[in-house]
Amino acid sequence: MSAVAARLRGRERRAGAFRGGPALWLGAGVIAAFALVALAAPALRPYGVHAIAGDQLSAPSRAHLLGTNAVGQDLLSQMLSGTRSSLLVALLAGGGTLLVGTLVGAVAGWLGGLTDALLMRVVDVFLVVPRIPLVIVIAAYAGSSLATVSAIIALTSWPAGARVVRSQVLSLRGRAHLRAAVGFGARTLYVLRRHIVPELGLILAAGFVAAAERAIVLEAGLAFLGLGDPTRKSWGSIMRDALDFEFLFFTDAWAWWLLSPVAALAALLLGLAFVGVGLERHISPRVARHAGGAA
Amino acid sequence: MQGEPTTDASGSPAASHVRSVQRRRVGAPVAFYGATAFLVVSIVFLLPRAMPGDPLLARVDSSDTLFVIDDEGRDRFRAYYGLDEPLLAQYRNYLGSIARGDLGWSIGRSAPVRELIAAHLPWTLLLVGTALALSALIGFFAGIAAAWRRGRAGDRLLLVTLTGTRAMPEYVLGTLLLILLAVVVPAFPLAGARTPFAVHESAVAAVIDVAYHLVLPATALTLGLLGGKFLLVRNTAISALGQDYMELARAKGLPERLLKYRHAGRNALLPFLTVLGIQTGFAVGGAVFVETIFGYPGMGTLILRALDERDYPVLEGSFLVLAGCVLLVNLAVDLTYGRLDPRARAS
Numbered sequence: 319m320s321a322v323a324a325r326l327r328g329r330e331r332r333a334g335a336f337r338g339g340p341a342l343w344l345g346a347g348v349i350a351a352f353a354l355v356a357l358a359a360p361a362l363r364p365y366g367v368h369a370i371a372g373d374q375l376s377a378p379s380r381a382h383l384l385g386t387n388a389v390g391q392d393l394l395s396q397m398l399s400g401t402r403s404s405l406l407v408a409l410l411a412g413g414g415t416l417l418v419g420t421l422v423g424a425v426a427g428w429l430g431g432l433t434d435a436l437l438m439r440v441v442d443v444f445l446v447v448p449r450i451p452l453v454i455v456i457a458a459y460a461g462s463s464l465a466t467v468s469a470i471i472a473l474t475s476w477p478a479g480a481r482v483v484r485s486q487v488l489s490l491r492g493r494a495h496l497r498a499a500v501g502f503g504a505r506t507l508y509v510l511r512r513h514i515v516p517e518l519g520l521i522l523a524a525g526f527v528a529a530a531e532r533a534i535v536l537e538a539g540l541a542f543l544g545l546g547d548p549t550r551k552s553w554g555s556i557m558r559d560a561l562d563f564e565f566l567f568f569t570d571a572w573a574w575w576l577l578s579p580v581a582a583l584a585a586l587l588l589g590l591a592f593v594g595v596g597l598e599r600h601i602s603p604r605v606a607r608h609a610g611g612a613a
Numbered sequence: 614m615q616g617e618p619t620t621d622a623s624g625s626p627a628a629s630h631v632r633s634v635q636r637r638r639v640g641a642p643v644a645f646y647g648a649t650a651f652l653v654v655s656i657v658f659l660l661p662r663a664m665p666g667d668p669l670l671a672r673v674d675s676s677d678t679l680f681v682i683d684d685e686g687r688d689r690f691r692a693y694y695g696l697d698e699p700l701l702a703q704y705r706n707y708l709g710s711i712a713r714g715d716l717g718w719s720i721g722r723s724a725p726v727r728e729l730i731a732a733h734l735p736w737t738l739l740l741v742g743t744a745l746a747l748s749a750l751i752g753f754f755a756g757i758a759a760a761w762r763r764g765r766a767g768d769r770l771l772l773v774t775l776t777g778t779r780a781m782p783e784y785v786l787g788t789l790l791l792i793l794l795a796v797v798v799p800a801f802p803l804a805g806a807r808t809p810f811a812v813h814e815s816a817v818a819a820v821i822d823v824a825y826h827l828v829l830p831a832t833a834l835t836l837g838l839l840g841g842k843f844l845l846v847r848n849t850a851i852s853a854l855g856q857d858y859m860e861l862a863r864a865k866g867l868p869e870r871l872l873k874y875r876h877a878g879r880n881a882l883l884p885f886l887t888v889l890g891i892q893t894g895f896a897v898g899g900a901v902f903v904e905t906i907f908g909y910p911g912m913g914t915l916i917l918r919a920l921d922e923r924d925y926p927v928l929e930g931s932f933l934v935l936a937g938c939v940l941l942v943n944l945a946v947d948l949t950y951g952r953l954d955p956r957a958r959a960s
Contacts, residue, residue, distance in 0.1 A: 446890075459660050459925075584781060587781060591776060591779070
């Protein structure tokens with residue numbers, strides 16, 4: 319893409335010509351719905367998260383819209399709390415992942431040379447060390463409050479984004495206006511902040527969506543293994559409670575106890591995947607056209 | 614799941630990884646994976662030492678039941694666990710025991726960690742191996758078939774379905790399979806890797822029993838790994854379709870099968886191999902969740918129980934062994950890569 323084309327595209331974007339296709343808007347709608355629910359959760363929550371609110375294993379009813387679990391806790395209340403956990407982690411860990419990834423990728427791509435080689439080796443190491451066993455060991459030692467888990471996710475998930483940002487920065491590096499900026503004495507951080515990060519706009523947005531997706535999967539997964547924040551409920555820990563209950567499949571309780579968190583996770587992740595597909599189609603229309611709307 | 618870097622053929626992280634791998638010679642991969650293994654081992658050593666607290670806190674805390682009242686007694690404990698030595702000496706001892714294959718002693722089960730892992734690892738290898746092989750075969754052939762029929766109904770269906778399953782974590786896929794095919798339609802067993810207490814008449818019957826128990830966990834893991842490979846092969850094959858040599862091959866009147874697998878498929882093979890290596894890591898992680906859901910007696914079940922009991926030696930040992938397996942597979946992939954790629958051979 320030439321500099322002129324880039325400017326034209328930028329103008330197009332400003333003029334509101336951004337079209338992500340129906341997938342993007344559908345996905346954005348799903349995410350917005352979950353975000354609203356998460357914001358309103360304290361007001362919507364009929365009972366306390368850990369309060370024993372009714373009979374054990376009662377089917378969905380007017381008093382308990384999603385039924386109760388084996389100790390009689392209200393599952394709607396737990397699900398609402400889980401929505402908050404998932405979205406909070408998506409923001410914290412997704413944002414952290416993006417921040418570290420962008421910084422490392424931009425520095426590596428801009429400075430090049432030994433710094434680049436070194437940082438890319440670190441990225442390679444992260445690519446070949448299995449992440450989930452690593453995260454499990456770290457979380458087992460470091461504790462599993464939501465903030466700690468978010469930090470662990472961010473510190474182990476950034477390399478994928480760093481690669482993408484680096485290759486973009488490499489392609490930007492030779493542009494005339496950047497050479498001019500350096501010629502006028504601009505320092506690395508200034509160039510990154512003033513020129514490179516703004517040019518990366520949509521790619522960073524897509525990176526954030528992908529990071530948020532992974533963060534939600536990892537947080538619920540850790541909670542599923544028992545490494546969840548003990549002070550709040552997560553969709554993963556609801557699944558774990560259900561599967562830990564020995565007689566789950568001898569009753570009908572799985573239909574409301576186990577399926578609710580699974581359905582919520584699936585819906586939110588599909589929403590994010592749709593947004594990701596829409597963004598990617600916009601970033602590289604050539605690939606999308608070739609691929610008939612892939613990826 | 615996990616947005617593995619496989620989305621397009623040209624500018625993707627997978628492709629750039631492929632290029633960076635290409636540049637390495639045979640000695641370099643060995644050095645890289647050796648250094649990575651050393652790093653992994655060092656992280657396991659440093660992690661507990663970087664955390665606040667002290668393994669002997671309970672002996673020093675006068676309110677704890679394990680409190681040791683005299684200084685001399687406390688020193689004996691310290692010496693017994695080697696904690697009185699300087700950090701560097703501890704590190705040397707630790708490296709030595711790892712080199713001897715000694716992974717420590719399980720607190721929860723009072724057994725050597727090595728034996729526990731030896732009992733659980735084969736099941737995980739079976740599960741992960743099956744899922745990797747199945748997803749590789751299906752992903753490769755479905756990817757090429759879809760590229761050949763791009764834009765048509767079958768391609769679109771595969772595309773939407775596999776983009777969807779790719780977004781789902783293995784524990785969601787596994788739970789859905791469990792409910793669908795073991796609870797609603799009880800076609801497969803709920804849990805385990807073998808029928809408990811069963812005595813089989815022949816070895817064949819025993820193998821069938823194991824395979825029967827493997828179906829659901831392996832399907833869940835395969836589904837989780839399929840999407841990334843499918844998209845990669847499909848997109849690489851599509852970009853090969855537009856090339857001149859494809860036009861020429863077609864003009865020569867080569868049969869469709871040769872065009873598909875010799876010309877388009879072969880080009881997808883190298884990035885495919887790299888992704889297969891990277892996916893081994895994802896597969897091992899996914900297996901931890903899948904085993905938990907299906908009560909499959911592999912490393913995931915071992916890790917889950919170790920987490921419940923805060924059995925740190927087992928957790929560390931499991932991580933070391935799993936990471937070691939994944940590193941070995943990736944090393945093998947990198948070495949094979951050099952042999953398969955004529956450009957890498959030439960340089």
